[in-house]
Amino acid sequence: MKINIDKNRLSLKLWEYFMVFALSIVGLLWLLQIVFMNSFYETMKIREITKIGNNLVEMYKTEDFQEELISLSFKQGIVINILDEYGNLIYPLDIFDIIKQPRLNEKLFNDFLSRLYLSNNNYVAYVVEDERLDESTIIYGAILENDDGSNYFLYINSMLQPVDSTTNILKNQLIMVTFIALILSLGLSLVISKKLSKPIEKITDLSKELALGNYDIEFDKGEYTEISNLANTLNIATKELSKSEELRRDFLANVTHDLKTPLTVIKSYGELIRDISGKDDVKREKNINIIIEETDKLSKLVDDLLELTKLQAGLSKLDLEVFDLSDLAENVADRFKYFVEEQGYRISIEKSGDTKVYADKMKIQQVIYNLINNAINYTLEDKLITIKIEEKNENVVLSVIDRGQGIDKDEINYIWERYYRSGKSHIREKSGSGIGLSMVKSIILAHNGEYGVESEIGKGSRFYFKLKRYANVKD
Structure with missing residues (x-):
């Protein structure tokens, strides 16, 4: 039976990344401890000998120079000599050296001088193969300047001890460490990947229920900030x-x-x-x-x-023109004469300042009509509706004020939404599909205007919108 494995699952991806990380660490250890061990050791040893030599050069001609030279030679297990310009040993000398007058091999000394004089510094450090011992040797050389006569040379010779045995020990240890690390990484990666992916899988399952129309579900917050933020957003x-x-x-x-x-x-x-x-x-x-x-x-x-x-799809074009918003409000109010004459409604119009605007007259007329009609639907027994048109700074503000029961705080954020119709009681039997205020919102937004409502239970509501005054409209 063929098992289908989703290679893009988060848990599998996390496991893969964790294993790659663990293998990278183990591989790095192998490179540093095994592959590059000899070169690393050689570099560190050259630096150590160079530091010793440079310190001795600085101490040359001081009272402690000879004592320090002998001390370092014994402590570090290295050969430190002072040579003249012919390669003869100047210091240290014992009674036998005075008789024998030891001298550095001519070939080695010429190579030493050649490297030293070609160096950009006053010293040189390099590795050569000692044919007698069949081992690598570190050579350090520096010029010791004298005030009178010819200069001397500081010559340091140190065996580069083989690290093959050490490398073999480390290799055996690393094999064990690698095996243990891979086992631990495998187990730990499975645990972590499952722990991280579980809340996401749970959210996915709940999202499928949501897609089927179950709105009673609640997304649980996780241990991680990102999961909690996602759960909050989905809730x-x-x-x-x-x-x-x-x-x-x-x-x-x-x-x-x-x-x-x-x-x-x-x-x-x-x-x-x-x-x-x-x-x-x-x-x-x-x-x-x-x-x-x-x-x-x-x-x-x-x-x-x-x-x-x-309007909501942005397909309705605006036919812009200049007109007086106060005059338009009066014309729209005249369309409600039936309610004034037959049902006792009172519509009061107050205007002040320059109320000319640059807008789509027919659509703004529809806005005013919907606001007045809404006020008539929800006003109380006094049946008073006040329409105010006033200049405020750079805007013209039209307000429709009723003395109805007001709008509950729980509903006030939704009255502008499509299909919404308040459940509050009213004087006149209301009709319509609940799109009047949604049209107001869409038309005013299309004009880059502002709209809003102020309401208090038991005192009534004030619906308003703002448009730029014509004098402040930029072409």
Whole structure:
């Protein structure tokens, strides 16, 4: 049976990265301790001999020079000599050296002088093969300047001890360390990868439930900040989706009601015309007018839905012109004469300052109409609605104020959303699908204006919008 393994799983990727890291560390240890051991040891030994030689050069001609030379030679196990310009040993000398007058091998001494004089420094350090001992030797040389006569040379010779035996020991140890490290890394990487991936897998499973429409789920916070932030974000998104779904259901219920009512009226009066009106022209005309009015309501509802869709999609173009917002507000208020004359509503208009704006007159007219209609729906018994148009700094502000019950704080953030309709009681039976304020929001945003609401329970609400005053509009 073939097992399908998802190579892109987070747990597998974390395990791979951890193993690569562990192998890299072990590989680095092998390189430093085994492969580069000899070169590393040689470099460190040359530095050590060079430091000793440079210190002796600085101490030359001091009282402690000879004592320090002998001391270092014994402590470090190295040969330290002072030679003249012919390679003869000057110091240290014992009684036998005085008789024998030892001299450095001519070939070695000539190579030594050649390297020293070609050096950019006053000293030289290098490695040569000692043919007698068949071992590598470190040679250090420096010029010891004398005030009178020829100069002397500091010559240091140190055997470069082989580290093969040490390398073999380290190699055996590293084999054990590598085996143990890989086992531990394998186990630790599996634990860590599972611990890190588990909360993400849990969030993924819950997200699938969310995609199926279950909005009652809650994403748990993890031990890590990033997981907690992700869970918080998804919880907020879940709440918003839940509210959106609720608004959608309300919208469908509202639209169904608003479509069904005119259709029922149209059908009823159509039947009256067919069955009762007969040749009575007055009744027939009255019934036909009612049918036309209800048809107009349906047409306006559809037009509003289409216009809102265009506005929110950015497809509705603005036909900009200069006009007085106060005059437009008065014209729109006149369309509500029926409520003033027949139902006792009072609409007061207050204006001050320069209220000319540069905007789409038809769309701003729709904004004002929706705000006044909203106020009529929710005002209380005094039926007073105040419309204020005033100049404020560089803006013109239009406010529609009612003395209704006000809006609850829990609802005030959602009244501008599409499909939303407040559940508060009202005086006049409200109709509409809950898109009036959403249209206000979309139209004002399309004009780069500002909108808002101030409300207090039991005292009423003030809906307003701001547009740039025409004098301050830049081309």
